[in-house]
Structures are given as C-alpha cells and as structure tokens.
Amino acid sequence: MTIRDALLRGRRRPRNVGAGSPTVYRGDGYEFVELRAYVPGDDVRRIDWAATARSGDLQTRVILEDVALTLAAIVDSSPSMHVGKRRPMFCAAREALGAWFGAAATDDRCLEIGADRITPPALQRNPYAVLASVGSATTPPFDAAHALRTARGALPRGSALLAISDWYDLSAEDDGLLAELGARYDCTALIARDPWYDELPLDGIVRLRGAEGGRIRAYVGRREREAYRRAVRERETSTLLRFTNTHWRTGVLRERDGAASLGAAFGLRPGEVRAR
C-alpha cells in the first residue's frame, strides 16, 4: 500500500459511499491488489476461478487501474512556516512534498502551485526542480485562498491535490471554496502543528517577534501557558474539522517528520512512505 494506491482507490470509490463497497472497473492495469468476494455487476472476466474453486464462493481479482494521475501540491512558503521548535516547519513541509511527488509514477503529472505561478509542464518529471522554486526571495507573499483558487481554475477534475499550511489566513468565507475543491478533486490538507503545541516554553517577561510582523513584550505565567495550550488545541481541532466537513483528507504536519505526517494522513505507517 502506497500513497499512490490510496489515491487510485479514491478514484475507484464513488464519493459518499462507505468503505467496503468498491466498484471494480476494467482497466488497463496489470498490478494485482487483492481478492474480494464477487459483487453483482463486477466484470466476469475478473473472476479468479482458481480462488473461487478453493473457497467455494466467487472471487474477483482487484487490479490496480493503471492510469496517469495528476499530483498537485500547494505548500505555504510564508514566513510563518519558517519557524519551529528545532527546525523550520517548512523543512517538514518539504519532506511531505518530497513524499507526495515521490508517490508519482512515470506517467503521472506533478504540478506545484506556488504563490505566483504553476510550475511549467517542462518540469513535470523533475520534482526537485519544482521544489527549487518554492520560497525564493522574489516570491510574493503566500496567500492560501489565492493558491486554492488557482488550483480550482487550473487542475483537471479528478486530480490529487495536497495543500500544506498553518492555515492562519484561511477565513470563514473560504469554506465554500474548500467544499468545491473537495467535490472536484481528491484533496488532502496537512495542518502544520504549532511548534509549541505540547508546551509553551516561555516563562516570565518575554519578547516575541512575529514571523509575518508584529512584536510583543509581555509577561507569560502559568495562567497564560494553560490558556495557550487550550487555544492551540481548539484551533487545530476546528481547522481539521473544517477540512473534514468539506470532504478533504486531513492530517497534521509534525515538525520532526514531514513524510511520515503525510503517510499518516493516508493511514500509512512511516516505513510505507517513499520519498524522492
């Protein structure tokens, strides 16, 4: 099971139908996935007679549909992603991005939707070239909603879209856009976890500098730490819920391992994620 397999299964599965009722299409693929009980309507040419003889019930071979996927990614490159506890959260985002494009097969198309452009097709087969364009000095300020609207206008229906951000600038008015994207594409959102999610490492009079502007000099005590702990959890939960409600696959981007964070969103164990 890989991220690509999960994406293909998502394509096979009609939307809003529960798990366990996949529809098997006749595809051009040859990669065997699994055996399962025959369901009326299955292509009879996919019935595995040997397995049927062994089990006594009709068994259908599920073959991986071998089609080209369009893998698109939006990665928040704003300064707020360049802070972290031990390293910038953006490093974890790059790892997740590597794993995302690493899941691409030879014929798949890879697109990076940046703050100001979509990566030209000439770079489709070279994810590293795509990554190199992210966060350059000339890049205009990242706007998540703008990037999502760009994706809506540019990607073909059925594409797989990954969006990684801390989602600070996502407003309530953007829920409609999220729902539209969720209905049109196989969307996955990774929410960058607050570096101080576990514990606010501040005590006494502290000075904070905002990555995107603003400074504060104030006293932080036990009361403040507790309030912050609650607020951070509430924010993460509510953000995840917004995406889940609009049919996005969701996950939390952890600072220590971006690739594993992406895999966890697909229900994969860390070793099952292949990065490029």
Next chain:
Amino acid sequence: MSVDRPLWLAAGAVLAIGFALLYDRFQRRATARDLAYSNVEFFVAAAKPRAWIPRALQALWIVAVASVLVALSGPHLSLPVPARDGSVFICIDTSGSMASSDVTPTRAQAAKGAAAAFIDESAPGTKIGIIAFSGTAGIVQPLSTDHRQVASSLDELPLPNGATAIGDALKLAAENLPDGGHRVVILITDGVNNAGVDPLEIARWLGAHRIPVYTVGIGTPNGGLIPGTSDEATIDEDALRSYADASGGAYARAENATQLQDALARLGRITSLERKAVDASLGFAVAGALGMLAAFLLGFSTGRYP
C-alpha cells in the same frame, strides 16, 4: 518645589535621556534575539499575556531614577510645618453688644470659651497674647509661650461695654507683634467698627507685612438687642471679610458657641503651622532607592534578570 542645583538636575536629565536612547538602540539591535513565532496576533489572542507587567517595571525604573536625580539636585518642598517662632494676638471685642444673649450664655462668654479652645489647640511654643477692645484697645496679656497663663488671663477681660474700635485693636496688635517670624492676628467681634482708626487701612498694612488677620463674626442672623438699650447688635460681615482679604487671612461666621469654638480651634491648628521650604533630598533619595530595589526584585521575579 524648588531645587538648589538646577544644573545638576538638567545634567542628570540629559544623562538619563542619553542612557534611555542608548538602551532603546541596544533593544532594537537585540530584536534579532527575540523569540520568533509564526503568528503574534494568534499568540496574543490565545495566551492573553499580561503586557502591563513589563510596562509597570519600566515605569518603576523611570520613577526611581528620576527620584534619585531630583534628590541629587537638592529639592525643597513648601510644606506646612509647626511654627517654632509663631506669634498670635487674639483681639476680643468687649463692646456693649457682646453682652447680648442670642449666643448662649452671652457673646462675651462664648468668645472667651472659644479663645480658650484656640489656646488649647495651638502648638507649644507659639507665643499668644490677648487684646481686649471696645471704645479703645488694651493688652490684657502680652505675648507669652505660657499657654496656661494666657488662658487664665481670659478671666481678666473687661465686662462688655462701650463702642467698637476694631482698627485700634488691630493697630495695637501690629505694634506689639515681633518684627519677624510667623505672625497672626485673630479678631473676634460681633459689631461694626464705630470708633478709632480705619481697620481696613491697618489690615492692608498687616497684609503687606505678611501678617494675616483671621476674622470671626459672632452673632445669630436675627441678632439681639444690646442690653440696657434699644439698639440691635448687628455684624458688618462685608467689612470683616474685607479685613481678612486685605491681609491674606480668612473670615468665619459663628452663630452659636459651638461653631465659634470649632472655628477658633481650627484657627489654632492653622496658625500653629507655617509653610516652609523643607529639604526633601533624603525623601527623594530613599524613594528612589526603594523604587530601584522594588524594580529589581520585580524584574528578578518575572525572569527579566539576570
């Protein structure tokens, strides 16, 4: 407030401002060392950190340093202090109208009791003298620090009789007051000046020599008949107020013995005090040192230092 060494204050202020500017510059350079956070607005909304604590610490430092600077410049504050060389003449009206009983038992008796209350409230060491006046004025008790003797001299006041020579009484007080020190004249009367020199002229002279006249009018609004006559005892309040104003004093009206006693007792406390420029260096220095200590302890406890 005045300072002995204004140049020191100015130099100190310049140094303090220079230090503050340098400190601010270092703080700006230290911005790179500030903790970076993704979204300060969210942090403020989430943690609600108390921004007033560092501001209070800063203000405490400023006040403490300012106090020390002021202490170094030799500040003097004008404060009311007990008068060591105070001299007070109490001029008591003994004209015929003071026998009126609209103020119980009589105006004269009430004035006597009030004068005794004044003597009681006066600070020890204050010289007090008594002048009685009717058609003329005379000293009943010269200035003395022996308040017991002064109080007993009130028994020697003549019985109410005759006209009211307020100007003569004020003039006699002016002649017998010492040339320097804290000097006050108390005038207790119920009538209108009808004999002797012009009191307003004397009051102006006293005011020019920094001798305030505190006037106390005694009598009910309806007044009372002067015993043995058909004349009414009235008060010329405007005149009494003008004497007080001309000399820098104050006027008070008493319609009964209690009010009169309270007014005189209050005057006793006021006239025992004088405004003097007091050296406040020690106070400012101690306040500055305590402020610095408090600021350091507060900063230490809130993790500002070391």
